[in-house]
Every structure is written in structure tokens, then in C-alpha cells.
Amino acid sequence: MTTSTREVHLASRPSGWPTAENFRLVDVELPDPEPGQVLVRNTVMSVDPYMRGRMNDVKSYVPPFQLGEPMDGGAVGEVVALGDGAEASLAVGDTVLHQAGWRAHALLPVAAVRKVDVAQVPASAHLGVLGMPGLTAYAGLTRVAGLQEDDAVLVSGAAGAVGSVAGQLAKLLGASKVVGTAGSAEKVAWLTDELGFDAAVNYKDGPVGKLLTPHAPFDVYFDNVGGDHLEAAMFHLNDNGRIAACGAIAQYNDEQPTPGPRNMMMIVSKRLTLRGFIVTDHADLAGEFYRRAGAWVAEGRLTSRETVVDGLDHAVDAFLDLMRGANTGKMLVRL
Numbered sequence: 001m002t003t004s005t006r007e008v009h010l011a012s013r014p015s016g017w018p019t020a021e022n023f024r025l026v027d028v029e030l031p032d033p034e035p036g037q038v039l040v041r042n043t044v045m046s047v048d049p050y051m052r053g054r055m056n057d058v059k060s061y062v063p064p065f066q067l068g069e070p071m072d073g074g075a076v077g078e079v080v081a082l083g084d085g086a087e088a089s090l091a092v093g094d095t096v097l098h099q100a101g102w103r104a105h106a107l108l109p110v111a112a113v114r115k116v117d118v119a120q121v122p123a124s125a126h127l128g129v130l131g132m133p134g135l136t137a138y139a140g141l142t143r144v145a146g147l148q149e150d151d152a153v154l155v156s157g158a159a160g161a162v163g164s165v166a167g168q169l170a171k172l173l174g175a176s177k178v179v180g181t182a183g184s185a186e187k188v189a190w191l192t193d194e195l196g197f198d199a200a201v202n203y204k205d206g207p208v209g210k211l212l213t214p215h216a217p218f219d220v221y222f223d224n225v226g227g228d229h230l231e232a233a234m235f236h237l238n239d240n241g242r243i244a245a246c247g248a249i250a251q252y253n254d255e256q257p258t259p260g261p262r263n264m265m266m267i268v269s270k271r272l273t274l275r276g277f278i279v280t281d282h283a284d285l286a287g288e289f290y291r292r293a294g295a296w297v298a299e300g301r302l303t304s305r306e307t308v309v310d311g312l313d314h315a316v317d318a319f320l321d322l323m324r325g326a327n328t329g330k331m332l333v334r335l
Contacts (some may be wrong), residue, residue, distance in 0.1 A: 002029040003039065007070040007103035008315055014055055017253045018323070022055070023316045026070075030107045033083035038090060038110050042077035045101035045312075045333045046127040047319040048161070052252045061278050074132055075101035076116065076123040077335075086110045097126050104312055104335055120298060128161055128330035129304035130293055132279060137166035137222075138289045139282035140244035141173065144275050145220045149174035152217065154233055156180070157224030158200060159187035161330040162246060166222045167197050168302050169293075179215045181208060181229060183325045190328060195303065208232045225250045231261035237272060245276040253323065305329030 004027070011024040033039050051073060054065045065071050079094045089110055090096070096113040100106035116126045128134065140162075141147045153170040157163040158180025170178045180191045180200040191200040201211040209232035216236035223230055226248025233243065251258045267274060296302035307327035309318035315333045322331040 001032050003032075003105055004029055005103065005105040006312055008312065009069060010055060010065040010067055010071055012067065013057060014052075014253075016255045018052065018055065018320060020316055020320070025313060030105055033081050033086065033107060035084040036086060036110055037083040038079055038086050038096070038108055038113055039081040040077040040096055040098065040100075040106045040108065040113065041080045042075045042101065042104055042106060042335050043095075044076050044124045044127060045315065045335060046074035046131075047315065047322050047331050047333060048073060048132075049247055049249050049252060049322065051319065052323060061280075070100075071102040072099055073101040074099060074127050075106070076126055077106065080105075090115060095123050097131070102312075102315060120294075124306060124308075124330075124332055125297070125304065127332060128306065129165055129297060129302060130290065133161035133330060134165045134293055135282070135286055135289050136162050136246060136279040137169050138293065139279055139285050140222055140246050140277060141166060141169055141220070143282055143285065144277045145222065145242045145244040147173055147175065147220055150176040151219040152177040152179075152238075153220045153222065154179050154181075154212070154215075154218040154236070155222045155224070156229040156233070157247070157249060158182050158191055158197065159184075159328050160224060161327075163222070163224050164191070164195060164304065164329055165302070167191065168195055170220075170222075171196050172296060172301060175220075177215075177218075179212070179218070181212075181225070187328055190305070203229070209235055212236055220244070222246060223248070227251055227258065231263055234261060234263055234266045234270075234272060237266075237270060239270045241270060241272050243272060243274040245274060249323075307331050308334050310334050 009024045014022045095118045097116050098113040153175045155163045155167045159182040167178045177198045180197045181203045188200040191197040199215045217238045221233040221243045223245045224247045227250035318333050
């Protein structure tokens with residue numbers, strides 16, 4: 001027996017902004033699971049900014065997507081079949097988390113999936129607030145930036161999956177003030193009215209450095225954007241300020257190298273620390289994060305929002321919308 005299914009392949013490498021022509025939806029047949037394998041019907045998959053870098057054929061912290069091959073990323077799904085020996089850890093009907101997204105079904109080794117509890121939170125939460133974005137926010141604040149009680153914190157891209165969690169976690173961990181940047185008045189209102197940010201600015205209203213002036217200075221900057229946001233943050237950081245460099249989405253589609261901030265001398269004069277990080281380097285924090293964040297979610301003190309697009313045939317649209325900033329919170333594709 002085989003399973004007829006579909007998966008998204010990278011058809012060509014983008015130059016600048018990706019387009020629909022860079023992707024291809026392909027029909028495939030999957031065999032039944034062999035011993036030690038599990039067949040999963042994916043129910044929700046994640047699209048994330050880091051995936052843009054994997055479309056380039058360059059050496060990085062994660063291998064590039066291969067042309068003519070299925071793309072991958074975080075997904076949750078339901079176990080529909082098990083090979084011999086897999087019954088020791090899983091059962092048909094279990095919900096599992098894995099990294100074989102961008103496809104309707106995934107055939108995987110049992111060791112490549114993790115059973116998740118969906119009794120208290122929806123499965124999609126394990127792709128967002130209780131998943132990789134949440135752990136990224138936690139590691140960036142606690143380990144990379146060394147957040148201390150009463151620190152004033154600035155978060156760029158604060159209405160995205162990572163930024164929205166980072167701002168809330170900063171408050172829960174004792175920050176005296178949390179300020180965010182976002183790309184619309186609606187997102188700004190969400191940050192301040194629902195997530196508890198002390199202030200937020202719409203970076204489209206003017207130079208971000210000037211917009212942040214009334215809310216400065218800051219001790220910690222959680223950077224998801226780079227570019228003019230990083231330059232503005234360095235200007236507004238206190239002496240001995242710390243920068244957790246998580247991403248630079250403003251530059252992901254640039255065809256030419258982007259000039260660095262013009263005020264790099266402030267790293268010296270203010271004795272700033274700028275440290276880049278990758279969440280997989282901090283996997284040892286996962287247990288601590290899940291315990292603390294799970295309790296905060298259950299208590300209603302840590303919340304999230306999802307922007308959901310339906311259908312694998314619209315997964316590329318969801319990714320392109322994510323790159324344009326059309327999402328609030330985590331961008332997901334429901335399969």
C-alpha cells in the first residue's frame with residue numbers, strides 16, 4: 001500500500017524577493033512505514049523568516065534547501081501508521097511535533113518526532129508560543145542578553161512570533177519597561193492593549209530612532225529586524241547595554257550587501273555587547289522553558305495570536321505574506 005500525498009519543492013533559487021515561480025507543488029506516493037518508522041498526517045505547518053536564507057545556496061548554520069527536493073520546517077500532525085517496533089513509544093492518533101513540514105504527509109524515523117500534549121493547549125501552540133519561537137525568545141533574553149530585573153527592554157519586530165513572546169517574557173522576568181516596534185497601528189495597539197507592552201511605535205510613521213526617543217533609554221535590545229532598527233537601538237542603549245541579535249528580516253531579500261549601522265563606534269564608547277545566536281545552540285534550556293512558559297500559558301499570563309492560512313496549496317502565499325509583514329503573531333498553514 002502507498003499513500004498519495006503532496007509536498008512543496010524549491011524549484012529555483014530566488015534573487016531578491018521570492019516569487020511563486022520559485023516553488024512547485026508536487027504529487028508523490030509514500031510507502032507504508034518500515035520498522036522503526038512512523039507515517040504522520042500533518043495538520044499544521046510553520047513558515048518562518050529563517051527559511052528565506054535556506055533558499056540561497058550558501059553555507060550557513062543550517063543546510064540550504066535543495067532544488068527539486070521537498071522543503072522542510074516545523075509541523076505538527078497525527079500518527080496514522082506505525083512500522084514494527086514503533087508501538088513502544090507511539091500510538092495511532094497521537095499528535096507529534098517534527099521538522100518535515102511543507103508536505104501533507106511525512107514518513108519519518110520514530111526518533112525524529114516528539115509526542116506533544118494537546119489536552120491543555122492546541123497543537124499549533126507547539127509551533128509558536130511553546131515551540132521554537134518561544135524558546136528563541138527565552139534563550140535570547142535570559143542567556144544571550146542576560147536580562148536582569150528592572151532592565152528596560154526594546155524589541156523590534158515585536159508583533160511577530162518571536163518578538164511578541166519576547167516582550168511578554170521580559171515583563172514576566174522582571175523588566176521595568178518593555179517597548180516594541182511594529183509595522184501598523186493595529187499591531188501597535190495589540191502590543192500595548194493586549195500583550196502588556198509599556199509602549200510601541202509604528203516604524204512606518206517616521207525615522208525609528210526619533211520615534212523611540214520618548215521611550216528611551218534601554219538596557220537590552222532584542223533584534224529581529226537589523227538595519228535602521230539596530231542603528232537606532234545602539235543610539236538609545238545605556239552604557240553596558242546588551243543586544244541579542246536574533247534576526248535581520250529587513251535585509252533577507254537584499255540583492256546587495258547592506259551597509260552596517262553608521263554608529264558602530266557606540267559599541268566602543270558605550271561598552272555595548274552585541275551577540276548573535278541560533279536557538280539550536282541553546283537546546284539545553286528547552287526543559288526549563290517548557291516548564292515556566294507552560295505554566296504562564298495555563299495561567300493566562302503568556303498569550304499568543306496566530307495568523308492562519310488554509311491549505312498546502314497556499315503555503316507559499318503564507319510564506320510570502322510573512323516576508324511582507326502581513327502576519328500578527330505566528331504565521332501558520334492549516335492542512
